Amino acid sequence: MDTILQIKNATKRFGGLVANQDVSFDVERHKIVGIVGPNGAGKTTLFNSISGAHSLTSGSIIFDGTDITKKKSFDICKMGMGRTFQIPQSLNEMTVWENVLVASLCRHKMADAKVRAEEVVEEVGLKEFSNSLALNLTVLQKKRLEIARAMATEPKLLLLDETMAGLSGVERQEATELIREINQKGITILMIEHVMEIVMNVSDKVVVLNSGKLLMEGTPSEVASNEEVISAYLGGATW
Amino acid sequence: MIKRLKNNRIFWIGYVVCLVVGILLPKVITSNFAMNTVVLSLIWSIMGIGWNFIGGYAGQVSNGHALYYALGAYAVAIGANSFGLSPWVSMWIGMAISAAIAFVLGKPLLRLNGAYFLIATMAVAECARVVFLNMPSLGGATGIMFLDKTHSQWYSLQFKNKETFFYVLLAITALLVLLSKYLDKSKFGYYLRAIKANETSAQSAGINTPYYKILAYMLSAVIVSLAGSLYAPFVTYVDPYTLLPLDKSTMICLVVVMGGLGTVAGPILGAFVMTFISEYARAIFSEYSGLNMLVYGILVIFIVLYMPGGIISLFRKNGKAVTRIFSLRKSKGGTE
Structure with a gap:
């Protein structure tokens, strides 16, 4: 194997x-x-x-x-290798979309990363919170954001x-x-x-x-x- | 997406309006003092734009950027005095020296966080002051005079009327605002914000945090150095007492904090408000020594209290500052 x-x-x-x-x-x-x-x-x-x-x-x-x-x-x-943290380490002063974008920039150029970030946000079911600050998410949503950020690094x-x-x-x-x-x-x-x-x-x-x-x-x-x-x-x- | 476009439109409208106002300003302003204040405001704006990258975006509050300001100013002074160089040339030398020193200092300094970084940068600037004071080759405590009457005004950047110099500064500031605007929404800008928000998290998202921190530190040093290179020909005199006092470094942070940390327009707003308050308080209360600092201090406290996000928060859609002032009045009335 x-x-x-x-x-x-x-x-x-x-x-x-x-x-x-x-x-x-x-x-x-x-x-x-x-x-x-x-x-x-x-x-x-x-x-x-x-x-x-x-x-x-x-x-x-x-x-x-x-x-x-x-x-x-x-x-x-x-x-x-992507990882999530036990205690969510989201970038609090940034929006959900920006959080994922930052991770996505690790693989893509700006224009592609923007599109990719939107896709990942939708995949983990945070689309409606896309423009809210990570600070305002519940713990549960923050955990989803953790997965989104890890996934965005592909x-x-x-x-x-x-x-x-x-x-x-x-x-x-x-x-x-x-x-x-x-x-x-x-x-x-x-x-x-x-x-x-x-x-x-x-x-x-x-x-x-x-x-x-x-x-x-x-x-x-x-x-x-x-x-x-x-x-x-x-x-x-x-x- | 629409929201973002709207924000952009507001920025460009503001940018053009400010430029037009700037171009017309010398026609309106008649007093020499007011023109002087506007020129100083622009120099502070450039410093603010520079400091904003490391202090505002990357969140590493440096309290020692007067060092780079002095390096820029000294490069021009020594260049003109000893080699007859035009500031247009020596400013690049100053920027290169600043970048090199920022690189060497940044390596160890940027390992520190928060208050430790602040104190360390402060100590470095203080050391630099002592060095400049005690190096005769750098002018020592008496400084360097370099009034140039032989070359043309555009060569020496020493203009007889402040109007021309104002336009030079306006053009440079306008270009730097464009740079700042471009970087604000670039990969670099987002990476710096991520570092400010949470360094561990930024690293796990693939951001080489030491690399981007040092890049931001060098960029800020270079721009602040440029401000110094422009200030030197304006006063035609450099010495450690005016360029490297501790409060110079603090003022650079203050300008950005007042205007709005990590924003494009913040440093410019802050620079103008702070310089105008400081210069006019000095002129108005000139009979009572020290009173100007008291008035200045009180005004600063008010700005910090009512606009914690900086003056720029007044211009935000949900202008919190305005509502805060009103709600405070209401609650005061209630308790009385």
């Missing part, structure tokens, strides 16, 4: 705190891979390392055949950091469909998600992190029936 992202022995320390220790796994092209794990398991830290927000203490990350361990986030973005691999948190049942359904649609366009998705129901439903593979270490990886059903995973979530001491 064709792998788009390879994480090899990734370790990230913040002073004495080991946020990720010796994490290794592969992401195959065109798949949806979910990362789960209890709070503080180091999921977002791993995301930040992959997207270049900070660099790894040791280990390496290979994206589409290139070593990106030491690369900056803007270069990684240009190479075709990624091969999309990292989604807890896009479902705080959504109601119907909204989750909509968001799940949106993720499937994105995946059907041929974009690989790596997502952190707390809502198990969705991870199990959507993912082709699930990676479980606990206390910074890789606990296991496998199909959703394998993961759900694993003793260690259950105890990591419900408490207990099997390790």
Whole structure:
């Protein structure tokens, strides 16, 4: 199988705190891979390392055949990796359309980027808010804007950091469909998600992190029936 | 889309009206003092336009741009004094030096954020003042006089009547406004705004933030340097006390903040309002030393209080400033 992202022995320390220790796994092209794990398991830290927000203490990350361990986030973005943030990082003083336009300028010249931005805004269902400031959006809309901004950079691999948190049942359904649609366009998705129901439903593979270490990886059903995973979530001491 | 076009139309109407008013202005103004104030306003406008790129669009508030103003002015003064160069030539040398220094300083300085960047830029300008004060080759504390009577007026840019110089400044300012307008809606402009709004987010959208920040810093340094190069032949004298005091740097920010940060027209509005208030307060209250600064300060406080978006907010469709003043009056009446 064709792998788009390879994480090899990734370790990230913040002073004495080991946020990720010796994490290794592969992401195959065109798949949806979910990362789960209890709070503080180091999921977002791993995301930040992959997207270049900070660099790894040791280990390496290979994206589409290139070593990106030491690369900056803007270069990684240009190479075709888009990400969303757990806490939406929208450009508050700019309109929704401008937010997406800025991301779209990464791939296109001004005239094309304008058209493309409008398309992306419509795709994620924010068309009616196109001219309102990002500041005035609800948290839910901001999360959609995050996806729009990431999509506008036209990624091969999309990292989604807890896009479902705080959504109601119907909204989750909509968001799940949106993720499937994105995946059907041929974009690989790596997502952190707390809502198990969705991870199990959507993912082709699930990676479980606990206390910074890789606990296991496998199909959703394998993961759900694993003793260690259950105890990591419900408490207990099997390790 | 329609809204954006409308905004554009308002800008172009305003631009043409201001140009026509500008061209006719010397015919109307008779007093030398008023003409002087208008010329100074234009020089401040150029400085404001320059500073606006780094401070307004990119949100990196520099409090040391007097450095580049001085570099531009000194380039012209030394060029004229030692090499007999025309300001038309030496202004380019000044701009090149400013760009180079901005590049070297910008690398470390732009790693800093907010108050730290402000203090660091301030310190650099202060250092520059000490250097200029103590370098005899740069004129030292006495400065450089370079009144030129041998060359033609257009060569030395030292015009006998201020009217001609005013037209030169008007043309340059008009061109810079066009540049500013073009960059405002360009990739560069949007990238700077994104950096101002959220740098982490900007990076994740593929923006090479250090690169664009330094580009904006250099551009602003170059334009402020140009303003210095134009100011020098106007007064035919440069010295560190007039070019590099701390309040010069602060005034450059103030002009833009007053007018409207990150807008095309803001710096020009701010420059005219601020220069007129300052010059006329000085003239009117000349008998009581210091009173002009008091009046100036009070007026500035009022502008900041009632027009937090700058004077430009008066001209916006939903002119908040106007409604704010009225609503304040109402609520005051209520409490009394």
